Amino acid sequence: MTEADKGFSRRHIVIAVDGPAAAGKGTLSRRLAEHYGLHHLDTGLTYRATARALADRGLPLDDEALAAEVAATLDLSGLDRAVLSAHETGEAASRVAVMPAVRRALVEAQRRFALTPPGAVLDGRDIGTVVCPDALIKFYVTATPATRARRRHDEILANGGRADLAEILADIERRDARDTGRTDSPLRPAADAHLLDTTEMGIETAFEAARTLVDAALGR
Numbered sequence: 001m002t003e004a005d006k007g008f009s010r011r012h013i014v015i016a017v018d019g020p021a022a023a024g025k026g027t028l029s030r031r032l033a034e035h036y037g038l039h040h041l042d043t044g045l046t047y048r049a050t051a052r053a054l055a056d057r058g059l060p061l062d063d064e065a066l067a068a069e070v071a072a073t074l075d076l077s078g079l080d081r082a083v084l085s086a087h088e089t090g091e092a093a094s095r096v097a098v099m100p101a102v103r104r105a106l107v108e109a110q111r112r113f114a115l116t117p118p119g120a121v122l123d124g125r126d127i128g129t130v131v132c133p134d135a136l137i138k139f140y141v142t143a144t145p146a147t148r149a150r151r152r153h154d155e156i157l158a159n160g161g162r163a164d165l166a167e168i169l170a171d172i173e174r175r176d177a178r179d180t181g182r183t184d185s186p187l188r189p190a191a192d193a194h195l196l197d198t199t200e201m202g203i204e205t206a207f208e209a210a211r212t213l214v215d216a217a218l219g220r
């Protein structure tokens with residue numbers, strides 16, 4: 001049954017999902033997008049793809065003008081987490097993400113994406129605070145660093161890879177410090193965000209909680 005069949009009025013919907021690495025925001029966002037028939041953008045991939053494009057061309061990561069130029073020409077339709085998942089790519093992404101000119105270029109593209117009818121779920125670090133401050137509803141998804149490290153570790157093993165839990169935890173803590181400590185658009189919950197701590201509840205329960213809140217925001 002489509003949303004129209006159910007008698008719901010169609011309006012442009014934007015859902016903002018923020019939080020640190022491996023908190024479960026990607027899974028939650030995909031589930032919400034599927035459920036409400038919305039587009040989904042994992043904005044972490046835009047920073048990853050920018051860092052990767054620089055590395056592939058042998059260009060330095062710390063030249064802000066150059067990195068912003070690359071960011072401005074990024075094609076959002078071709079982003080693939082499988083291709084951009086490497087540990088080092090995430091680390092490089094968080095280094096290009098501190099540069100204001102890079103953020104300006106990517107935020108512009110992310111806002112254009114959010115305007116695509118009938119709306120979108122965007123997940124990242126600054127969606128509720130900077131990219132889409134007027135989103136219908138905002139979530140801040142978190143979990144303890146140890147839980148997030150264990151999840152990332154299990155995921156790598158499940159995909160046939162090898163990983164060291166202590167190294168993953170150190171990486172997560174380093175990335176949290178860089179993301180929360182930067183001057184431009186630091187990672188923090190928007191004042192009006194709903195907090196979802198997935199340490200105990202797990203991602204499926206988080207989805208059910210989020211769905212109830214979105215339905216309420218839609219007046220259903």
Ligand code: C5P
Binds near residue numbers: 043044090093094125
């Ligand atoms: O979410 P993911 O781990 O793929 O993001 C990689 C890096 O990109 C983050 O550590 C963060 O520094 C940066 N990022 C950001 N703003 C976003 C999304 C990601 O600064 N909206």
